[in-house]
Amino acid sequence: MKHCIIIGGGIIGLCSAYYLQKEGHQVTVVDQFGMDSGASYVNAGYLSPSHIVPLSAPGVMKKGLKWMFNSSSPLYIKPRLESDFLKWVLAFNKSCNANHVKKAIPAIKSISLLSQDLYDDIKQAENFSFHYEKKGLLMLCQTEKMLEEEVKTAHLAKREGLDASEISLQDLKTLEPNVNINVKGATYYKCDSHTTPHEFMAEMKTYLQTVGVQFLLNEKVEDLTVDNGKISEIKTNKQSLKADEFVLAAGSWSNLLSKKLGLKLLLQAGKGYRINTTQTTGIQIPSILTEAKVAVTPMNGFTRFAGTMEIAGINHTINSTRVEAISQATTRFYPNVELTQQEKQNAACGLRPVTPDGLPYIGKSSKCENLTIATGHAMMGWSMGTATGKLVSEIISNHPTSLDVNIFTPDRRF
Template identity: 60%
Template sequence: MKNCIIIGGGIIGLSTAYYLQKEGHQVTVIDKSDFTSGASYVNAGYITPSHFISLASPGIITQGIKWMFNASSPFYVKPSLDLDFLKWGLAFKKSATAKKVEKSIPVIKDINLLGRDLYEALKASGDFNFHYQRKGLLVYYQSDKVGEHEWKIGQRGIHEGLGVQNLSLEGIKKMEPNIDLNVKGAVYFDCDAHMTPTDFMPEMVSYLKSKGVKILANEEVKDVVVVNETIKSVITNRARYEADEIVMAAGSWSPLLSKKLGIKILIQAGKGYRINVERETNITIPSILCEANVAVTPMSGFTRFAGTMEIGGINHKINPVRVNAIATAAQKFYNNLEITEQEKNEAQCGLRPCSPDGLPYIGKSSKCKNLTIAAGHAMMGWSLGPATGKLVSEIISDKKTSLDLNPFHPDRKF
């Protein structure tokens, strides 16, 4: 048995705690928040084997430059002379090639499928009562050009063994008979599932506490003491802790901590927003509003509209222009849907930790013997939570890992 400290209490950190305690390890989770906010609470709740194309894909640089001058665009990068941002931007550009994206497709698909299987195992365990449905994903499009592009991705999914259909309006109506859509068609992936994050997270915290996991809220890691490439203690604003193994699952804050160890991991915070509509929308299947890159999820008691990717440093400022863009997109796709001013005013945001190549960092850095990094999951953090936690527990327990970890290596070159 090992004494393990996990820095970060989001979906990655809690999932890691779950699998480590299952292996018999002593676990402490430290988080600067109170375990009620952050990207793990405001995301779209998707489990997404369908999302096998990396964010860093061919054409995204050109499109990103165009979007840079539009404050309401789906993908916005705030120009900066910050050295870490420039290094990340260069690595992102190097990663956005057809060859690299093609190589990453089976890697992203397989870890998403592992994540989905593990969520289903959690649900079947009887230890939890969280909302989970596997209804697939409808990718709606309003133009023929976008439809053709999405169907190419769908065909690639079929090649990867996923169930994908190209639906006409008539086909959509059979699946969603009670909503009035302004679309030309949809690509349907049957492999996806969805959840309500605000149900799952408190359940997991309660479960972990019941199993003896220490949950330390409102405690910020200030420093780490390293001797002979080994972390000897973690210092917070309240105390000093010692452990055999440290897991860095601090999301967008991970690079700030890794710098203290002389480890440079390229991560930029990608802000996303969500609007909750707590009234009947008749939406029953999760969807992507393609032209706007807005995600729509029927959750437990409400419908969530989530979207935008805003690379602009660590901050939680709500930009009403971007919130309004989500609401406007929803109203363009769904006839007779109106998102109220109050619903927009209650919008929240979260910071997704984005690596340059669309793959998370999972594994041990060669520069620190007892540190395992689990960060950089971007928009797939929710989907990959249990898969990452399982992989980290296998690393620390010296077991054969469920997947080849080389593509996720923290020391990989871009």
């Protein structure tokens, strides 16, 4: 049995804690906040094997440059003269090629499908009651050009063995009889499911506390002491802590800590926003408003509209222009749904850790033998959370891993 300290109490940190304690390890989770906000709480709640194409796909950089000076665009990269940012942009640009996409698809599909199964297993094993539905995901398109792109992606997903298809407007009306949808066409991924994130997080925290996992909240890890290629202790703003193994699952803050180990984790914070409404929208099936890149999720007692990727450093400033863009997109696609001023004012944001190649960092680095890194999942943290936690536990317990993790190595070069 090892004492493991997990730095970060988001979805990845909690799932790592869950599987490590199942293996009999003593686990402490250190989080710089109160573990009640951030990306793990404001995401769209998707478990989406459909999202097999990485963020760094051909044409994305070109779009990003076009959108760079439009603060309401779906992908907003704020230009800044900062070494880490410039290195990340160059690596991202290099990754936007068809060969990378081809290599990434099987890895993304495998970890997403495993994660979906593990959500099922956890819910059953622990008798959890968090909201979890398997209704699929609609990709709604307002232009012929976007519909053509989405049909190609659906065919690609189908070739990968996923349940994906183009559907007619009549099929769409049958699936969504209670809402007026303004679109040219849609594709449908039956393979996807969705949850209400804060319910899972609350149940998981309660469970972990009952089985002896220790939580140190509002403690920021400020330094790491390394001796002979191993971390001997970490220093928080309150105390020094020793352990046998450490897990770096600090999301967008991970690269700040990794620098102290001489690790060059290329990572940028990608801010996403969410607006919740308790209005009766009539929406029953999660959907993505493709042109606007807005995710719509019917959650337990409310509907969530989430989206945008704003790469502008670590900050939690709510940009009202981007909130308004989500609201306007909602009404363009659902003419009878109008978000109120109060709902927009109550918008929240979260920072998603984005790697240059759209693949997470999972595994040990040659720089430090008792550190396992688990970060960089971008918009797929919720989809990949349980599988990442299981892989972390297998790596630390020296078990064969459920999936080949070589493609996720933190030591990969860009």
